[in-house]
Amino acid sequence: MAAPLCVQLEFGGGAELLFDGVRKHQVTLPIQPGPWDIRCLLVWIKENLLKERLELFMQGDSVRPGILVLINEADWELMGELDYQLQDQDNVVFISTLHGG
Amino acid sequence: MKCKEGPPVLIIRVGDAFCKACFKDYFVHKFRATLGKNRCIFPGEKVLLAFSGGPASSAMVRQVQEGLSRDAAKKLRFKPGIVFVDEGAVCGQDLGKRREVHSQVEMILRATGFPFHLVHLEEVFDLPGSILRSISHNATDDSQSYKEAVDGFIRRQQQQQSERTGDSLPGQLSELSVRCPPGKEAVEVPGPLSVSHTAELTHLFRAVKTLTAKEELLQTLRNHLILHVARTNGYTKVMMGDSCTRVAVKLLANLCLGRGAFLAGDTGFSDSRHGDVLVLRPMREYSAKEIAFYNRLFGVPAVFTPSLDTKVRGAALHRSSPPVPAAQIQRPCSPPPPAPGRPPHYPLISFLYKLQSEFPATISTVYRTGEKLGTTPRDAGGDAEPERCLLCLCHLDTSVVDGSSLQSTLLSEELCRKPPPSAGSGCCGGAPNETGCCRSSPTAGAVPSQAVLFPLLCYSCRLTVKDMTCLEPLPPYVHSEAERRQRRAAMKQEIQEFLLEDDLPAS
């Protein structure tokens, strides 16, 4: 890993309430020995962005069922889910479907 | 993968990947197919879309826009209007926040070009008692007359087309008048908010002890207000934006709430409990995932208005306190414990999703189970007007409900908790049937006790009312209609007794 990664995180559908109501977060992920996959990203979010009510966002090492994940506007189920390796300038969106209809 | 062209963007069922273009076709087609299959909207009929600002109803409004912009063969042929109910007062929003949500909603609705109605939940305090009556109308929507209506509409349209020379002005005007009728009715923005009604509304919800009961009451009042907007503006259909996921949650919630018998009406495609206005749920075949992706990929704007439970949770979320382990903060800010057996919807949704993640067919299975339930059997035949629940207008199965142990439990609880209202009237314990010595009390503006309302309510609505500390803050139309029904029941009883006495010598 030569340089830190810049990625844009976005929270919607009510998930932004867990992040002070802020929908878009431009974040820089520090250099680490292994590659940055979504699994690591979730740990980083847990430690750096998400301060409260962890159980409303995560379950185990993944997102809570009912929270959709899009990587560069595509379903993460097509991209390897937790194993997807982040690239610089990636866009990751978390949409909660647990709130309202 | 449906096509070999575009890159896949989402998976709907295992192995079912769609590219963006195919997903759009699939989504739009499903809406048309749902309406077509059910054949219940007549050409030119006024249809009110209930818009909450949430994802499903936002996607629904977009589908109607799509449907109206299609070429003639595939075009939807009804006249849509939109209603938005501002529930800000109940969700703890201040006036500034409500105004902000308002202008946001207004902008979205104006952009649709459809007539729209913005109403405050406070307006329930001005509703007439008739909103709680099922108004019968001659059912004409069998397939034969549906076909006739469609044919007639197409004939008229062709006639207009031939009369029109090219794109003449009158032609364009008549087209316009459908989409945006001139005059005051086109756009209804509420007048100044009644401060006293806002106070009454907050007072009402403060009298409700549990989150579940608050949710139920809010939904009941919102439905009454939407029905009122429909009736006063000549809409004969109302479309609600319940998704398949939402329908599955409602099914489970209804089971927990004791509404098992009424599942079909609450969650089916069409709901005829109000008689003259039919409630439709055209989004019930979409999953929450499909809707979320559609809105994201095709830029459907949504207004996020906090619901009752997000307000409860939001209060905790917005505290700027140092990070506390989740387990510790959970207790002080979690909602008041619900009565046993009545989980609020939010945990139910999580429960469903958890099941879904381990058994991927969960939601569709629950949903299909609902599908198999027919509409209420009572709807067919029987000339006598069936008894309906005062609040939700579902059929009252009085033979079962009245004899159940539930009522005696509720009644005895009620009698134990509340001291008699005045010294003189304790003698008959406020008996609901006006047989005791204090029979004069329920009339003339007296506040009904829970025991008086219970016989008029279904099991589920009884549970909601049971969670209220007092009934006085309920809007006037509920009280006046309850009194009307009690008077009618008493009259019926008298007539029956009279007839019986008359019959006796003969037999």
Ligand SMILES: [Zn+2]
């Ligand atoms: Zn395709």
Ligand SMILES: [Zn+2]
């Ligand atoms: Zn009811």
